[in-house]
Amino acid sequence: MAQNRKRLIDLFIGNISNSVMHKILEKATEDKELAGRYNKELSTSLEIAKKYREKINPVNASLPDKDIEYIKSRITNKVKNELMQRISKGYENIDLDLVEGLVNDALKDTKVV
């Protein structure tokens, strides 16, 4: 059971990270028109993350502090690593300062905090 919970949390982290990444990359794109056109598809990862969240107890309340810390730091590290990888290749306009705020928003949105 505990193993299953950990697996669900990992899947949740993977999808939330993907969703936060998407938002940051979308903001790094100057061409708002093209980026905006795919807006309906951007929520895919967030929707999947919500499905996983619904399977992690407690479903209708915040997760225990220990879980919150773990999830938050894993998402933040994952997103920053991915973004740094891009920045190192010369990707322009990525704003790393956005990470923390967007991670917090996503965790609120999914009732983790």
Add this chain to the structure above:
Amino acid sequence: MELIAKISKGSKMDQVYIPKNRIGFSAGSYVIIRPLEGKKTVEKPYLYNIKSIEPVKLEIAEEIISIIDKITENENIIITGSFLEKGFNFNDIDVMIISEGKADEEYARKSIEDSIKIKTHIILLDDKALIKGLETDPIYQMMLSRCIAKKRFIYKTKNKINYKLLDLHLLKSKSLIDNFGLLNGEEKYYLTRNMVAISLFLQNKKIDKEKVDKEIIRIFDLRDINDIKQNILDKNNFLKNYKNVYKKTFDMVMESINGPKQEKIN
């Protein structure tokens, strides 16, 4: 009972004369008078790369074109997406309205949905944006490779690399790696197609749905494309190949930042 009659000019009031010998329309009964509109000749839309389509879908397409024509000025109307696939397993109808003016997308969507009772996704753009989309976006190329259009169109474009846009699109496909067990066959197909289309685009190839499907079959060694759509995949083999293609495609996107083989924008 219907009668066609002409409005005659009177001295104080105009009137409509109808024959005395008739069935129905008794004197004193109330009737509706409305103009007799000549039935407009509906021009047949152009079909691009569609070998066959169910007649009812063609009727729906004509109806959509006719509704949009009534409510907004446009240069062209393009219907595309899963609606054009064989059968009726589509989620919605993708409709592109090419217009230089400002059309009300929401009103157009509602008018169509009220009439045909099918969920519709409207994309409104001008000619310039459409050309830009075709030059920079593999998904656009794929969408427009198979479509129904109100008017004939020819766009000769050259692939241009917009690494940010490609990275943004490619990221969508990453979710398949984490969520293989959760996604259904159609979702897996969509994410795989997205990734393979980006890969082909980066190799400076023109993209259409058939080419992308063939490439998917080749890469993943499938019997046919329905292996994905019907979700009958060997998970380990498929994921191993998928991760490999994803990484290669991501590397190509990153390489294009500094050393593009093709014209780069952004």
